[in-house]
Amino acid sequence: METLSNRGIDEILQKNIIIVGGGFFGMYLAEQFSILGHSVKLFEKENNYMSRASYNNQARVHNGYHYPRSILTALRSRISFPRFVNEFRDCVDSNFDKHYLISELLGKVSVRQFRMFCDRIGADCDYAPAKIQNMVNPKMIDACFTVKEFAFDAFKLRDIMLQRLDSSRAEYHCGFSVEKIEKVNQGIIAHVRDVSTDEIQEHYADHVFNCTYSHLNYLLDNSGIELISLKHEMTEMCLVDVPEECKNSGFTVMCGPFFSVMPFPSVGLHSFSHVRYTPHYEWCDRPGEKYQDSHEKFDKDTKTSAWLYMVKDAARYMPILNECRYERSLWEVKTLLPRSEIDDSRPILFRPNHGMQGFHCIMGGKIDNVYDAFDAIKKINII
Ligand SMILES: Cc1cc2nc3c(=O)[nH]c(=O)nc-3n(C[C@H](O)[C@H](O)[C@H](O)COP(=O)(O)OP(=O)(O)OC[C@H]3O[C@@H](n4cnc5c(N)ncnc54)[C@H](O)[C@@H]3O)c2cc1C
Structure with missing residues (x-):
């Protein structure tokens, strides 16, 4: 039974999380973090979710055959x-x-x-x-x-992820671009631009997850953080x-x-x-x-x-x-990742606390890498 004292502990453990990017990775992580009890806001800059690499790809569910060199x-x-x-x-x-x-x-x-x-x-x-x-x-x-x-089928995958987000407590918004992050006290302020009006809003988070794939370094560059190769x-x-x-x-x-x-x-x-x-x-x-x-x-x-x-x-x-x-x-x-050029491998990129405490960069070279990404996050106990 929930008591006042353990509800208090839940609140302390609950983190404010911002996810930047509403591709498959951002949507999946948003749902999972919400299931863990965190307060999650996801921002996607385009007018629809999963409209970039998560749609514009070969749609292969990899079963290993493709990688004899890794x-x-x-x-x-x-x-x-x-x-x-x-x-x-x-x-x-x-x-x-x-x-x-x-x-x-x-x-x-x-x-x-x-x-x-x-x-x-x-x-x-x-x-x-x-x-x-x-x-x-x-x-x-x-x-x-x-x-x-x-x-x-990327459209079906998007619809399923939207249904799952709908059933979670995560907030998700498209047409909003995260332009910059800044460190404040224990947390981070994200500067979020409404793409239709150019108006800037400020959102507070304990953790920001950058899941923007090809645009990963945009936020780093704007925030004065060293680029990732x-x-x-x-x-x-x-x-x-x-x-x-x-x-x-x-x-x-x-x-x-x-x-x-x-x-x-x-x-x-x-x-x-x-x-x-x-x-x-x-x-x-x-x-x-x-x-x-x-x-x-x-x-x-x-x-x-x-x-x-x-x-x-x-x-x-x-x-x-x-x-x-x-x-x-x-x-x-x-x-x-530069090393993929040598052996055609598709490891995940996971840079926790990259250039700022609480700011984490994630990228997967294939759709199913999302599991490795989530496992890597859980392993280091940042949330
Ligand atoms: C040509 C090609 C073929 C591929 N073939 C396969 C394949 O057959 N099988 C496979 O498993 N994988 C394949 N992949 C890889 C796969 O597409 C990616 O691993 C996967 O889609 C990455 O998902 P994501 O959510 O990280 O990226 P994305 O789907 O690109 O999502 C990132 C999101 O972040 C948003 N964003 C960017 N900047 C900001 C910002 N500042 N603020 C808010 N939002 C922002 C973008 O608009 C985008 O929607 C292929 C990729 C390509 C390009």
């Missing part, structure tokens, strides 16, 4: 995959067959290595049926495997209507300058990316160097599609892809 990322994915699929069952599309193709000529992984790697991480991997083998150019592809990998790519993900034979399939050529085409459930098309042509150009944030605002760069970018290059190259491996009908492209700034 066993740790592969194994973490193997743990997060069933957890994500279970928790967000209604947003996961598992009604297609996913195939990983190996091209030894230009690829960084051989057929033997890929098989051994799948064994090592305990992931299912069988030779694909003849109808799939017949779709590939045998001069370019050495083996086709059928694996267990799914896709998520990040690499950014201006990316293009094409959305296409694939020929009938490919409708219930996804294909990824492994590890090299190759393509990936797989269902994109939220709009009923396939996403089409290419390691060489999806990133149009890149830049880095580095401590001590002048900050370049990634969202401003994105707004100014001319966005000229590389679709024809992507499909021309992909059709060398799978001639049937020439029959894809291009619909449109999703553009986004993709952000990576």
Whole structure:
């Protein structure tokens, strides 16, 4: 039974938390902190939640296969995959067959290595049926495997997160940009701009969680805090209507300058990316160097599609892809930790108390990394 004295303890333990960014990470953490009994306010600068990287991505629920060069990322994915699929069952599309193709000529992984790697991480991997083998150019592809990998519907995921936030006690607001933070006594004042009026409000918090992905350093730069080293790519993900034979399939050529085409459930098309042509150009944030605002760069970018290059190259491996009908492209700034360049790993970034007591920066290189992020926060007992 709740008594006056233990209610008092709850109040002392309850923290005021501001979450900056209403992508999947910010929404998930807002709900979890609220469940823990904290008073949570989330601010998202765009007019809708999950409208940036959490929507503009390939929608792959990673199950490890993608990371033969980083066993740790592969194994973490193997743990997060069933957890994500279970928790967000209604947003996961598992009604297609996913195939990983190996091209030894230009690829960084051989057929033997890929098989051994799948064994090592305990992931299912069988030779694909003849109808799939017949779709590939045998001069370019050495083996086709059928694996267990799914896709998520970002619109459904957003709606579920909104319902969950609605049922929690968290406050959440879109159209509000957190411009700057300042230390005051034991806490932090966040300067929050109403994007429609430019009016600035001040909100107090014990903790501020920066979950702004490609925009992570914006708040740091405005607040006089040292930048975190990040690499950014201006990316293009094409959305296409694939020929009938490919409708219930996804294909990824492994590890090299190759393509990936797989269902994109939220709009009923396939996403089409290419390691060489999806990133149009890149830049880095580095401590001590002048900050370049990634969202401003994105707004100014001319966005000229590389679709024809992507499909021309992909059709060398799978001639049937020439029959894809291009619909449109999703553009986004993709952000990576510098070390991912070497081994293609996707660790989380977690910088507690970065430059200011109570200010924490979080970034995950894939959607299901949210579990690792939350575990990391819980581990150091900051809330
Ligand atoms: C091209 C591409 C392909 C990808 N493919 C996959 C994939 O197949 N599978 C996978 O798991 N992951 C993939 N990812 C990675 C995945 O998209 C990200 O890990 C994930 O979306 C990050 O979620 P987030 O909430 O941190 O970021 P976001 O969804 O970008 O959310 C950050 C939010 O912060 C808001 N914001 C920024 N600044 C401020 C501010 N000052 N005040 C208030 N709000 C602010 C932004 O508007 C944005 O909504 C891909 C990413 C890209 C770009």
